[in-house]
Amino acid sequence: MDDHEFCHRLKIEVTELELWIQEGWLAPQIHEDQRCFHDVDLARARLILDLTHEIGVNEAGIDVIMDLLDQLYGLRMITRDLISAVGNEDTAVRVRIRTTLEKHLASR
């Protein structure tokens, strides 16, 4: 969807959208010099709306939250990939990794 439809579905002003993109909170795909929004952008924008309108977070707060959330989701993805990679190994390897992890945990 384009800028217009995106703003319409979220009931926001274009200026607000411009701010979000400028701040880096949203990064729509660019297709032939046109911004192109997908469902993921819509979901992310709704989160930003919840944070600003419902929870009362200010601009600086959104910046911090979105940055930390991106780190969180990024880490979760890496962790999940790691789990799945380890899951393909033999039981012996998995048990060994787990034992090591438990040792790390115990030493903390």
Next chain:
Amino acid sequence: MSRDPYDILGVTRNATQKEIRSAFRKLAKKLHPDLNPGDKNTEAKFKEISTAYELLGDSEKRARFDRGEIDMTGGEQAPRNFYREYASASSPGEPFRSGGGFAGFGDADDIFASFFSRRARAPGASPFHAPGRDRHFSMQIDFLDAVKGTKTKVELPEGPALDVQIPTGTRHGQTLRLRGKGEPGSGGGPAGDALISISVRPHRYFTRDGDDIRLELPITLREAVLGGKVRVPTPSGPVDLALPPNSSSGKVLRIRSRGVPRGNAGAGDVYVTLKIVLPDRPDDELASFMKRWASGTTQRPRKDMEG
């Protein structure tokens, strides 16, 4: 959805719009699914508080709800995909990725995956700890129990009943907090609190006005004309009140310090409004006296209303 929206947001029925908004914000911070990627339960809870807030956050809808014109089902939330569903899906080229939250990974029966889910939950063993959630209850108490204070129990859906000390002078709509009686914390975090919203049943003849008690006291015509001692109930037991002669209906008499106790600072007062009650049946003697009673025809009690 059948739960009471006030209970869902943990506010009393006479909470201000500001209190409702702040309660919702507090819950939304904790329960927003995108801020809790690993916790499957948050989505349903978030929808529930959003629906409740949709209703109570708008003073007009709230008034209609209070009058019983609409209910919670009127404001069901439209289905919505949260950001976490996209952020968790591996899509190459996803622009937002920087490099944890451990809960919610796959099947916990895998040797490796179970290590992470266990880490997220095991009490004591992990560096993650979080305070338990508050639990919200509501209970009704009798008028005099609220005025004088009492000890009572709240029965819980699960677990042992909670002992609750109702303090003297508890008001309708007040919330009592029992520290540490909420949900247990995780990873050694402290337990949440139990919040009990109190509603006070009305009394047969007492009403509450801050720390004062008001009541209407029926008196006979004879008592009104001649005055004398009348026995008046108060929350702390009956009191003999000296009624001055010639007391009209509507006259208000005060009995000091017999109202709602204020801890160590005395108590409110009791205000007695007189109400003259004529004999149950028409009385011939009274009627014939009234016909003879000359000044009864000259009194003008409505003179202020004329002209």
